[in-house]
Amino acid sequence: MPDGHASTALAHQFEDLEQQHEAASLGMWVFLATEVMFFGGLFAGYAIYRNLHPAGFAAGSHLLNVTIGALNTAVLICSSLTMALAVRAAQLGRKKPLVTFLILTMLLGLAFIVIKLTLEWRHDYLEGFAPGLNFTFAGPNAKSVELFFVFYFLMTGVHAAHMVVGVGVLAMVLAMAWKGRFSPERYNTVETVGLYWHFIDIIWIFLFPLLYLIGGRY
Amino acid sequence: MWQGFPLRPDQASTIAQGVDHLYYFLTAIDLFFTAVIFLTIFYFAIRYRRRSEKDQPTQIEGNIPLELLWTLIPLGLVTITFLWGTSLFVQNARPPAAAAEIFVVGKQWMWKIQHPEGIEEINELHVPVNRAVKLTMTSEDVIHDFSVPAFRIKKDVVPGMYTSEWFEATKTGTFHLFCDQYCGTNHALMKGEVIVMEPAAYEQWLSGGVRGETMTQAGAKLYDQLACITCHGTGKGPPLSGIYNRPVKLSDGTTVTADDAYLRESILVPSAKIVEGYPPIMPTYKGQVTEEQLLQLIAYIRSLTPQAGKTDK
């Protein structure tokens, strides 16, 4: 066990770095539990309405572009990989790969947001799919389709907001990594941010089939 | 009971007495346990008061049999209460087959009531004594609640769906009708009266009212006005006779029962559930018919199924 008191990295309320590290990880896991319930409320509403309006939800889903959705899923999975590799580099105390992988993760995260914004939301808005703003839909079940788009924008919007926060936090971690603040004894910041990032990935893993693949494409 | 200081409202329906008995049972449990806890605390508080700072109380860490005792006794009591309360509730939720039906539409801040005979009243509900009455209710705006304390019934009145409750008045007289679900500014003014009358007086009241047409007739007229017959009478749309409360096969392979809720949805959102073998061509009538007119249309469609209700479970 490293001598925590010798290190300035130890906050005053902790006895040693191990305690501090465990507290940080546990804190993040508890926070993620909160996040599960936050998205859970949305998923519950989604589940109810999809069952009440199966036809409208399928029709709405068919208006989305599966290719872009799948592409974005792949982008996020790549970013999860680079994040995992960044944590590994931090564990091993290798600064250069750490910085590289953090930058890659941020870039992939930004790519996701840019794709979402330009190729999807902008397109959806121009097509007149924005509920409450310009929603127009000529086919049957227009109201149910609108409900689908409410959930689509809300769920992807809340998810994207989490992405933006994640990219911001990554930028701070990157700055710390650049200054050499991390070591094999002290990398818990990278690890907890990693947990958050993977969590966002998992949310998208569920959003993709639930939003883009309703009712099949056959 | 005590005239000046009543402890319960009038018992004016067949349900009331059963609910009151359960209430007395619960009150007895409450009083018993409150007394046990209060008296024990008082007794301990006096018997074991601190006499000197040097008191060395006997330390007791716990007692498993005692813990089991005061876990199992409440468990037994709540189980009894649950079974009693639930069976009574389910029984009270099921109206007798012969119940007469009256329709209620809640609206900020009034109750609009339609009798099948065609009479409409506002904030007053006239019913005959000793006759089961079922209320089918919906709301034009927010959630209301149709509560008659003397009958021990209440049910929320929810926009977009039909809820129902029933009662059989056992006493003539005038009883409070309250909106019990907070519904905005004049919630406290959304009150009315239920007037229970002798059957003869009720008949007289019915005939004395401004009697236009029955709900079924009004519905039939609407059916003409809206030209429903152009499809439903020609085979372009599914025929409506003999369907009420019967299973209907849908285009997606599922089956639904053609009940009030289904008919309502089919008039307002025709594309939601398409009957098998028919094209989805019906336009929506949302905005063209009021909640009252919807009820009239449904009443008419019901009348096309002779003896509806006798056939299903």
Added chain:
Amino acid sequence: MATAAVNPDTRVHYLNADYGIKSWLLTTDHKRIALLYLASITMFFFVGGAAAVLMRLNLIEPNGALVEPATYNKLFSMHGIVMIFFFLIPSIPAVLGNFLVPMMIGARDLAFPRLNLLSWYLYMTGGILALYAVIGGGVDTGWTFYTPLSTTYVNTNVISAALGAFVAGFSSILTGLNFIVTIHKMRAPGMTWFRMPLFLWAIYSTSIIQILGTPVLAIALTLVALERLFHVGVFDPAVGGDPILFQHLFWFYSHPAVYIMILPSMGVISEIVTCFAKKRIFGYSFVAFSSVAIAVISFLVWGHHMFVSGQSIYAGIIFSALSFAVAIPSAIKVFNWTATLYKGSISYDAPMLYALGFIGLFTMGGLTGLFLATLATDQHLHDTYFVVGHFHYIMVGGAVMGYLGGIHFWWPKITGRLYPDGWARLAAAIIFVGFNLTFFPQYLLGYLGMPRRYAIYPPEFQVLNVMSSAGASIQGVGYLIPLIYLIWSIRYGPVAGPNPWGAKGLEWETPSPPPTENFKELPVVTEEAYAYGEKETHVA
């Protein structure tokens, strides 16, 4: 007993370690943050209380003695929103929990002190938004924000009030998160789970509810705000939305929230009863696990708010059964506290009066809950004054009595000063009497059928309403007295010494007020909680 009562002004402690407004607003010391909460919560309590006084005044006359129904609706909405989100939910966790959790486990601070400060700022932001909603015209949806009334039909400040509750919710989440991590990871050597004071078990259980329930409320309120802003139809039946879904999401949090209010109080009672009876707690593990059981079961019962809402009656039956289940752990607690008094050495200092009051009133509140968990009686009692009486017995008779008891119990620790005990006992008695006079008549009113949230009511209910209003004024006086003598005692109260009550627990082993780092050297725990006197060798 403590004899070495050193005048606190002569040594350095957390209150005089630093001066100036900045040293308070930027503090990360859990004790100072607790005091920030204490001040703000007291303010909100009196704001909410003022609304209650006006409501009770209005109800003296059947036609409304004071205000129009529209104003009355704003008053009860404000009373509910302020009292629930800005007083009751943060009361014990954020004030006493913040102060005591690190001290009771022998730690220097919470795990995340800066997060703790952030919680307070979030709380204040939420509070200011809610106050803005009130001052800028009010909000009249009730604290329940039922749709579609709140989304479409009212023209008041729903969004800012909902946003206030939303932001305060995050404060609550972060506080809960902090406590969970602290209790798991920061316990002093020897402080095992089963040596922890029961207050900590209660706070831990509360935190579970805070972190798992609050986010669902956040989503529900977000949907209300979106619906109001864009009319997208999430809860609008005309579009295919379902207003009852909102009730599910709302009560999924808001029923467990009742236990956020009452569980910490139960923890306080366990501390006070043992101290003033000089007794080990009767059935430690039963009391401890009943807290966790309450936290878990509380999430399974929300549908009992919806028995007559148009919810499926089958769901109603399930929720009714589960609601009865939550009565069992509550009963276990009450019986164990009572048994703790047996063969004790009981003294009647003010905290003990509050604690005994709590046990009695909570018993009555809990038992009347059975009427509402029972489907058939709830069909008559739902949304009447019976419900109002019931939840005030839990929230005021329970949560507030526990809060006041706790404040009186730990006041010497927090400030280093004693308050005048005679006044404190008098206040406790006044509150107890006033409380019962206010809320007992409401049970009777409820069974007679008087609906809640009525500004105007039929004249036959007047007698009971006047009794209730009279009780409310007595209660109001009862709450003002402690405010005065507690503030007075900060300056003029006798010096308390580290342990004026002869209580057990790590927080009593450090000077009053404690030094900033809580303990001169970190304690090592070698005995169970409540080691008052020798353990009985033979368990009866």
Added chain:
Amino acid sequence: MLGHVVPKSTYFLIFGSLLALTALTTGMAYVDLGQWNTIVALVIACSKATLVVLFFMHVRWSTHLMRVVLLSALLWLAILISLTTTDFFSRGWTPVPQSWESSEVVR
């Protein structure tokens, strides 16, 4: 304390599986399985999430406490969704009164 250092090859293996599963779930959408489409999609999503949690988030090597936190979050989610849907799925079963006799017949 050093956390468990996972070999790079494991990460790449998981990464490959995740991409493959994404392709699979997209592909399955083009096959008509009726009601099963949704179930298959959810099963695949759950497997992907499990892989991420176990390997990328290191739960495979983490303490019991973290697993308890994770499982309770999932349990609470299950409570929310199951009890809410219980209401919606059984609402239609409410014993609706059967009596309709047209008003002319009633009296």
